[in-house]
Amino acid sequence: MTTATFGPQASQPLYELTPGTLAQLGQRFGIDYRIRNAPAGASVATGSVRDVALPQAMHLTLSDLCVNCAYSSASRQTAPWFISVVLEGHISARLGSQRIELNAGDGMCVHFTAEQPLTVFQPAQARLHTVNLAVLATNPLDLPSAPPTPGLYPWRLSTAFTQLLSDTAAEPLANWRQPLIWQGLALQLLGEGLPNYARQDPATPLAAKVPPVIPARDEARLAALHTQLASHPERTYCLSDLAREVAMSPSSLRQKFRARYGCSIFDHLRQCRLARAYQALQRGMSVQQAAHTCGYRHATNFATAFRRRFGIAPHDVISQRAPR
Numbered sequence: 001m002t003t004a005t006f007g008p009q010a011s012q013p014l015y016e017l018t019p020g021t022l023a024q025l026g027q028r029f030g031i032d033y034r035i036r037n038a039p040a041g042a043s044v045a046t047g048s049v050r051d052v053a054l055p056q057a058m059h060l061t062l063s064d065l066c067v068n069c070a071y072s073s074a075s076r077q078t079a080p081w082f083i084s085v086v087l088e089g090h091i092s093a094r095l096g097s098q099r100i101e102l103n104a105g106d107g108m109c110v111h112f113t114a115e116q117p118l119t120v121f122q123p124a125q126a127r128l129h130t131v132n133l134a135v136l137a138t139n140p141l142d143l144p145s146a147p148p149t150p151g152l153y154p155w156r157l158s159t160a161f162t163q164l165l166s167d168t169a170a171e172p173l174a175n176w177r178q179p180l181i182w183q184g185l186a187l188q189l190l191g192e193g194l195p196n197y198a199r200q201d202p203a204t205p206l207a208a209k210v211p212p213v214i215p216a217r218d219e220a221r222l223a224a225l226h227t228q229l230a231s232h233p234e235r236t237y238c239l240s241d242l243a244r245e246v247a248m249s250p251s252s253l254r255q256k257f258r259a260r261y262g263c264s265i266f267d268h269l270r271q272c273r274l275a276r277a278y279q280a281l282q283r284g285m286s287v288q289q290a291a292h293t294c295g296y297r298h299a300t301n302f303a304t305a306f307r308r309r310f311g312i313a314p315h316d317v318i319s320q321r322a323p324r
Contacts, residue, residue: 017045017065025049029061030077036070044069045128050173054183057137062169064129067122075117080146081135082110082118083193085157087166089128094119095152097231098275101282102154105162109153109193116150131165133189141187144194147261148223151230153195153271154278156310156317161192195271196263196309214256221246222260226268233272234295239265274309277302281317290314 017025018041022033035044047065054060067089075082084093085107092101093108095118102108112118122128138145157165168185171178214222225246229237242265243250257265273294280290288299291314296302306314 032074034072056140059134061132070123072121074119078113080138083133085131087129089125092121098152100154100279111146112150156312229269230272287314
């Protein structure tokens, strides 16, 4: 394992990020940076950006910046899974029609492609402290494969885990123990952040998992159904109607959908509904409005499902919204 440090530690003079140094970072990581209203030699941000190359096709970046000029970053590559956690400050992210805001203690797991890039906007702020983990290949860790269509999945970290990440990020990477510690934390980030539908069934050994053969015609129909549920989770669905739409029997649709995506149809629908509700709460909707906009008829059932998915109540998201 190799560890590369880009920029100084917190105890050293701050590193200055200019449009030129951001361009260098962009070439290195396949990112397009756009800076708002900043001359060529301006100080876009000061602080540190450190990266750790981990084994098993993972790459970790620790960023701790004072952002002087708002800027955005857009990926130019494909990542099976990408995780970003905000320890302090706030950012907003966009993937296609999905848009979310992340504040301290928020995380997101994303699958993006060059055709459907992830765009992140970093507004000017006194401190933006983040941890970013890119998974370059899923095979070395036996991780679930990326879904057929890009997706963005927010979640809320526990206070204890957020503090652990903050404390570890404050330690110098020169200490030989740090890359080992970050390797363990990277695996924990994946365990916390991967969406439920993507997780392997723990009752079945990985070695026994033999992907079933699904005809190309059925693959296309399943992909269309998967996208339809993600795009319109507020609608009411029943299995028999969905089966007719894709020209399968209900039992065949159930089996093939689970085989292709690792979850049931209605598990996927629930995750899409709750992700939309999280975004709606961040945009200023009430709990009742968020419940209705994502397809829940009763706010009580919605609150129970939301707490089970994100570990916090819907009202907690409202209380965490930055004042406008």
